[in-house]
Each structure stands twice: as structure tokens, then as C-alpha cells.
Amino acid sequence: MAEKEVATQDLASYDEPFTPVAPYKQLDEPGNENPSNQPIKVAARYVTKEYDMGSSRKDKIDAILNPLKSEDEKFWGLKGISFDVFEGDVVGVIGVNGSGKSTLLNILSGALAETSGSLDINGTTSLLSVWDGLRPNLTGRENIRLKSLMMGRSNAEIEAEMDDVIEFSELDKFIDQPVKYYSSGMRSKLGFSIAVHQDPDIMIIDEALSVGDQTFSKKALAKMKEFKAQGKTIFFVSHALGQVEEFTDKAIWIQYGELREYGETKKVLQDYKDWTAWYNKMAQKDKDTFVKGNKQAQNEFDRDQLWTRIEQDDHLDDKAKTRAFRRNAVGDRLLVWDWLVIIASVIAFIMSAYMFTYLAHF
Numbered sequence: 001m002a003e004k005e006v007a008t009q010d011l012a013s014y015d016e017p018f019t020p021v022a023p024y025k026q027l028d029e030p031g032n033e034n035p036s037n038q039p040i041k042v043a044a045r046y047v048t049k050e051y052d053m054g055s056s057r058k059d060k061i062d063a064i065l066n067p068l069k070s071e072d073e074k075f076w077g078l079k080g081i082s083f084d085v086f087e088g089d090v091v092g093v094i095g096v097n098g099s100g101k102s103t104l105l106n107i108l109s110g111a112l113a114e115t116s117g118s119l120d121i122n123g124t125t126s127l128l129s130v131w132d133g134l135r136p137n138l139t140g141r142e143n144i145r146l147k148s149l150m151m152g153r154s155n156a157e158i159e160a161e162m163d164d165v166i167e168f169s170e171l172d173k174f175i176d177q178p179v180k181y182y183s184s185g186m187r188s189k190l191g192f193s194i195a196v197h198q199d200p201d202i203m204i205i206d207e208a209l210s211v212g213d214q215t216f217s218k219k220a221l222a223k224m225k226e227f228k229a230q231g232k233t234i235f236f237v238s239h240a241l242g243q244v245e246e247f248t249d250k251a252i253w254i255q256y257g258e259l260r261e262y263g264e265t266k267k268v269l270q271d272y273k274d275w276t277a278w279y280n281k282m283a284q285k286d287k288d289t290f291v292k293g294n295k296q297a298q299n300e301f302d303r304d305q306l307w308t309r310i311e312q313d314d315h316l317d318d319k320a321k322t323r324a325f326r327r328n329a330v331g332d333r334l335l336v337w338d339w340l341v342i343i344a345s346v347i348a349f350i351m352s353a354y355m356f357t358y359l360a361h362f
């Protein structure tokens with residue numbers, strides 16, 4: 001009976017708006033213990049990603065030339081995610097489709113720029129996702145060379161490793177075929193093999209183990225365990241909760257762009273499963289309302305709401321608050337570039353109009 005009351009109370013709270021004030025745990029809080037005093041590998045504070053739904057250059061120019069047109073729709077893929085990860089932590093990242101897992105991992109790997117927030121990464125990262133960094137028109141072998149060069153490997157190192165990478169990938173003669181003809185499993189094998197041979201400090205794996213065949217998944221998991229034993233830091237996104245449970249020590253649960261929970265894998269997985277059971281029991285109409293409400297909150301989120309959260313965070317001093325609120329210059333640089341293109345086009349247009357009127361006099 002008592003158990004039922006607790007469950008009911010927990011379930012009711014799912015409906016309430018989720019507004020974390022200090023969503024990351026302090027060092028040595030339960031779920032974030034650092035018994036061997038490991039150095040911090042990743043410290044994220046209020047990391048956001050604001051997607052522009054009309055994000056093509058044409059959409060942006062359109063919006064400037066038609067100021068009366070309604071503003072582009074924004075979507076906050078991440079609404080201010082904060083956490084600490086220590087050397088040797090193996091962290092599962094879970095959450096329903098569209099919650100923001102890939103967005104977070106792409107930001108951690110440097111493949112995507114965050115909109116704002118402070119992110120300190122101590123070491124090299126390597127992202128492993130089925131499509132990441134693979135050029136469809138290049139062969140498998142050329143992709144190995146390209147990705148390795150991008151990771152700062154020398155030609156000699158690449159040639160020395162080439163046979164091992166190919167052997168691990170099990171692609172055999174297909175290695176000289178363009179990647180666009182590969183199945184998703186084959187891409188995953190190639191991507192995985194390239195990534196593990198880069199020997200990064202921080203390994204980021206996005207769903208890549210779920211598409212290969214079972215034998216390869218086992219081999220890949222064994223390789224990951226080897227990394228774990230060496231004390232590497234690993235982020236592991238997967239919908240396969242069994243794999244997350246088997247392989248990770250801590251888990252981050254992301255929901256609609258928020259960090260819902262971070263702590264010991266067992267506890268986070270149990271809470272996530274409870275939530276999923278609660279969600280699945282709802283009538284379709286209620287599920288739609290729930291999802292719509294959360295997505296709307298992601299559309300309507302803004303910098304004021306973000307600042308309110310940061311301001312209330314007692315764990316941060318003023319300097320850290322300012323840093324956490326700061327917009328990332330990369331995003332702004334893109335805007336400046338867009339403006340330059342527009343200004344140059346307007347000047348070119350005015351000059352041609354002058355030339356035309358001048359020539360028309362003769």
C-alpha cells in the first residue's frame with residue numbers, strides 16, 4: 001500500500017513542468033562520487049542548442065528582405081545541460097527519440113557548435129556514429145585516411161595502422177568500394193574501426209553498436225570494455241537499455257532538451273523505465289498532449305528563462321554564471337558572415353544600377 005502511494009506521487013510529478021535549478025550534481029554528491037579523485041574530463045554548464053527551423057541561407061536572407069514575415073521558428077534542442085564527467089567514467093546517455101542525445105554528443109565531439117554555455121573538455125574526443133565523418137563518394141580506405149588525417153595522425157602512422165583498421169572492420173574487399181554503396185551495418189563497422197584506432201581520450205558512441213550484426217556488436221562491445229579497463233572516458237548513447245546497463249556505470253537521462261537525471265546507471269535506468277511505463281499507459285490523446293506541451297516549451301524557451309535558471313544556481317559564482325550564459329562566438333560568426341554576403345549583394349546591386357543609368361545616357 002505504502003509502495004503504491006509513493007508510485008502515485010512519483011507519477012503525478014511527471015506532468016509538472018520540469019525546471020531544474022541546479023541540474024548537475026556537485027562533486028561527491030550521491031551518483032557523482034569521485035572516490036579515486038580522478039580529474040574532470042568534461043564539465044558542462046548550461047549548454048544549449050538553439051536550432052533555427054529556417055536555417056538555410058535562403059531562409060535567412062528571405063527573413064531579412066521580408067521583415068513583415070513572421071520570425072523563423074526556433075527550437076531549443078538543448079535547454080541548458082550541466083554535468084561533470086571524470087576520467088574513466090563510462091556514461092550512458094538515454095532518452096526517447098528527439099530528446100537531444102545526438103545533439104549533446106555532437107557538441108561534445110566538436111561536430112556541432114553549442115549556442116551558449118560553458119564546456120570544458122580535457123582531452124581529445126572521437127565521435128562514433130554511423131554517418132559521422134564518412135564521405136559517401138570516397139572508398140572505405142580513403143575514408144580511413146581522411147578521418148585519421150583529421151584526427152592529426154601522420155601519413156606514416158596511418159599506413160602502419162591501415163591493415164589493422166581494415167581487418168577489424170571485416171569489410172575485406174569492400175574496403176575499396178565507395179561508402180555510398182555500404183549498408184548501415186557496414187558503415188557502422190568502418191566508423192567503429194576507424195574510431196577505436198584513433199586512441200582518443202574520450203570516446204563518444206552514438207547508436208553505432210545497434211546497427212551491426214550481433215557478432216560484430218559483441219566484438220565492438222569487447223573492444224569498448226578494453227577501453228574501459230584502460231581507464232578511458234566513454235559516452236554511450238543507446239536505445240538498447242540492456243547494453244547501457246551492462247556497459248556503463250553512470251547514466252544521463254535527457255528529456256525534451258533537459259537533463260532529467262544523472263547518476264548511477266541502475267537508478268537512472270529504473271526511473272527511466274518507470275517513466276516509460278507511465279507514458280505507455282496513457283491514452284494516445286494524452287500522449288499527444290504531453291509531447292505537444294513539451295515540444296512547445298522547447299519552441300518558446302528563451303535566453304531570459306535560461307538566465308533565470310543560471311542566476312538561481314548557488315553552485316556558480318558570478319564569473320561562472322556570466323561564462324555559462326555567454327553565447328558561443330561560432331554561431332555569431334556565421335551570422336556576421338551572412339550579413340557580409342547580404343551587404344556585398346546590396347552594394348553590387350546599387351553599383352550595377354548606377355552603371356546601367358550611366359550607360360543609358362550614351
Ligand SMILES: Nc1ncnc2c1ncn2[C@@H]1O[C@H](COP(=O)(O)OP(=O)(O)OP(=O)(O)O)[C@@H](O)[C@H]1O
Binds near residue numbers: 052076095104
Ligand atoms: N538541424 C536541426 N534543425 C532543427 N531541429 C533539429 C536539428 N537537429 C535536430 N533537431 C531537433 O532537435 C531535437 C533533438 O534531436 P536529437 O537528434 O539530438 O535527438 P535524439 O535524442 O538523438 O533522437 P534519436 O533517439 O531519435 O536519435 C529533435 O526534436 C530534433 O528534431
